[in-house]
Amino acid sequence: MINLKVGGVPEHFNYPWYITLKNKEYNKHNINLRWQDFPGGTGQMCKALRNGDVDIAIVLTEGIIKDIAAGNPSKIVQTFVKTPLxxxxxxxxxxxxxxxxxxxxxxxxxxxxxxxxxxxxxxxxxxxxxxxxxxxxxxxxxxxxxxxxxxxxxxxxxxxxxxxxxxxxxxxxxxxxxxxxTPWPCFVVAVRNEVLENNFDEVKQVLDIINEETKDFKKIDNIDEILAERYEQQLEDIQKWLKITEWNAGKPITKNLITRIQNKMITFNVIEEKKNSGMFIKNMYI
Missing domain, CATH: 3.40.190.10 (Periplasmic binding protein-like II)
Structure with a gap:
């Protein structure tokens, strides 16, 4: 059994992870995946990736691009939520x-x-x-x-x-x-380089499972009511949110997209210089 740790914000975007973990989907593939909530958000997760406290993180696109540029030894492996936040x-x-x-x-x-x-x-x-x-x-x-x-x-x-x-x-x-x-897709999946080198196949398996779950997530019976209750939201707010939110379901992230986001971040003065977009990503779907 391979042990992997995944982290994300305790918000409705990440409910698909809860479902797959509850159903022990990863165990079936000899992967012991453990979830950790990060109420402090992306800055807290970037630090956890750097320290090796998590292996995989569901982070905001702008935060992880800035942190990888600043030396975080991780790669973006795919977009998770492709709509803006x-x-x-x-x-x-x-x-x-x-x-x-x-x-x-x-x-x-x-x-x-x-x-x-x-x-x-x-x-x-x-x-x-x-x-x-x-x-x-x-x-x-x-x-x-x-x-x-x-x-x-x-x-x-x-x-x-x-x-x-x-x-x-x-x-x-x-x-x-x-x-x-956000002027870009909001959440991406980032993985520590060391984990990609040692456990590439297991990471890919984790992504396959979560992407399968997000593909038909909106079609789950009463998902609006389940989310409203779990996250203490008004039903109509969750219904609005579901309408405007699209998951990525397994398409690789492109250098083109990273370049476009970096260009915007330079314009906004969020990063000082553009780096080679290839350094930010690892294509899992070769």
């Missing part, structure tokens, strides 16, 4: 900020530097025409840290996935000022 831009319920223009000089809560909440706040600032060099950040760790920082006034706004934070908007903890979609 919708980032809600949130302020505290009692905040005096009413519209997006009010936030130009405000302090931004981010889970950690290099995380999606950090990089997408730069993308949003660029979209608004603000001076990116003047952005002010407060590191808060995770969603709970964001709630605390906005409630006690340590930070002014916080960007996190729209549907995950919708219950906090509904219950009056946050007010959503606007949305900012």
């Amino acid at each position: 919708i980032w809600g831009i949130h302020v505290g319920a009692k905040s005096t900020f009413k519209k997006i223009e009010d936030l130009e000089n405000a302090t931004i809560a981010i889970s950690r530097f290099g995380s999606g909440s950090h990089l997408m706040s730069i993308v949003n600032a660029y979209n608004q025409g603000w001076d990116i060099s003047k952005l002010k950040f407060k590191v808060i760790g995770n969603l709970q840290g964001g709630i605390d920082a906005l409630t006690n006034g340590e930070a002014d706004y916080f960007m996190w996935e729209h549907f995950t934070t919708k219950p906090l908007v509904d219950n009056g903890t946050f007010r959503r000022v606007d949305d900012c979609p």
Whole structure:
């Protein structure tokens, strides 16, 4: 039995992993796959990949590209969710900020530097025409840290996935000022180089299983009700989310796509220089 560790955010995007693990699909192929939740998001997972604490991670595209460019010894093996992620831009319920223009000089809560909440706040600032060099950040760790920082006034706004934070908007903890979609496919699967060298076939088997699950994920009976209950969401919100979300189901990631994303990230000042796009990816489907 080969032991592999996989990590991701505890959000509805990753429910297909829960199903395959619950059904012991990997065990049938002599793979002992263990899941770990990362509530701190992509920055926390990039660190875990570097440290060898996980072997496979379901990470935000922008975060892992930035971290591989900075020396993370991992490769992107495929896109996981090919549609954009919708980032809600949130302020505290009692905040005096009413519209997006009010936030130009405000302090931004981010889970950690290099995380999606950090990089997408730069993308949003660029979209608004603000001076990116003047952005002010407060590191808060995770969603709970964001709630605390906005409630006690340590930070002014916080960007996190729209549907995950919708219950906090509904219950009056946050007010959503606007949305900012990612200008690229949102989640990719990244694997440590050492694991790709030693366990290529097992990683490919893991991908085959999860891709088979995501292919017909939306057709599962009552999947909207299951997700709404598990993630404490309104049924209509989950139905909206299912409508706009598409998984990749096993197509290889191309150098072309990585180049296009790098070009955008340079424009947004998220990375300083473009690297050879081949260094970011490992094609599992040769």
